[in-house]
Amino acid sequence: MDKLLLLIMAASGLSAVSSAAGLQYYFVYDRKNFTEAQRYCREKHTDLVTVDSMEVMKILTNTADLDNMFYSNNSYRAWIGLSGGSWRWSLSDPSFYKPGETDFRRWYPGRPNTGDSGQICTAMGSDGLWYDHSCDIMHHPICADVRA
Numbered sequence: 683m684d685k686l687l688l689l690i691m692a693a694s695g696l697s698a699v700s701s702a703a704g705l706q707y708y709f710v711y712d713r714k715n716f717t718e719a720q721r722y723c724r725e726k727h728t729d730l731v732t733v734d735s736m737e738v739m740k741i742l743t744n745t746a747d748l749d750n751m752f753y754s755n756n757s758y759r760a761w762i763g764l765s766g767g768s769w770r771w772s773l774s775d776p777s778f779y780k781p782g783e784t785d786f787r788r789w790y791p792g793r794p795n796t797g798d799s800g801q802i803c804t805a806m807g808s809d810g811l812w813y814d815h816s817c818d819i820m821h822h823p824i825c826a827d828v829r830a
């Protein structure tokens with residue numbers, strides 16, 4: 683995807699699309715709190731993205747690097763589907779996961795560190811690492827379509 687196409691998509695409020703086998707990922711340019719992000723992804727796609735392997739993480743960070751052209755600093759964060767303090771994936775269908783995949787974690791060192799003070803939702807940085815955040819913060823959702 684080239685810069686111009688991404689720029690047009692950003693201007694029209696659409697999302698950048700990236701895909702792996704059977705999966706498509708959508709970076710949504712409207713910022714939403716976690717609850718709204720989850721609702722939006724479940725309405726328009728399958729759910730908020732599940733990051734259950736290095737392969738998925740690499741696809742997302744490659745796309746996020748492009749997004750940095752618009753966010754212009756390293757503070758880029760996007761909602762992924764992990765939440766609740768017990769850190770379960772929003773996409774809960776067990777048939778989606780291979781053995782061990784639900785346990786894949788990529789926390790920024792020292793995170794999560796504030797689960798008991800209400801930071802029970804998960805945002806991914808442009809480095810692909812995860813941060814526990816308060817669910818009312820506005821971030822860009824990453825949604826996924828899952829095809830059988």
Ligand SMILES: *[C@@H]1O[C@H](CO)[C@@H](O)[C@H](O)[C@H]1NC(C)=O
Nearest residue numbers: 714715716717718817818819
């Ligand atoms: C998210 O935003 C909606 C709509 O503004 C609001 O009703 C809801 O309480 C917010 N949720 C959180 C967790 O902040």
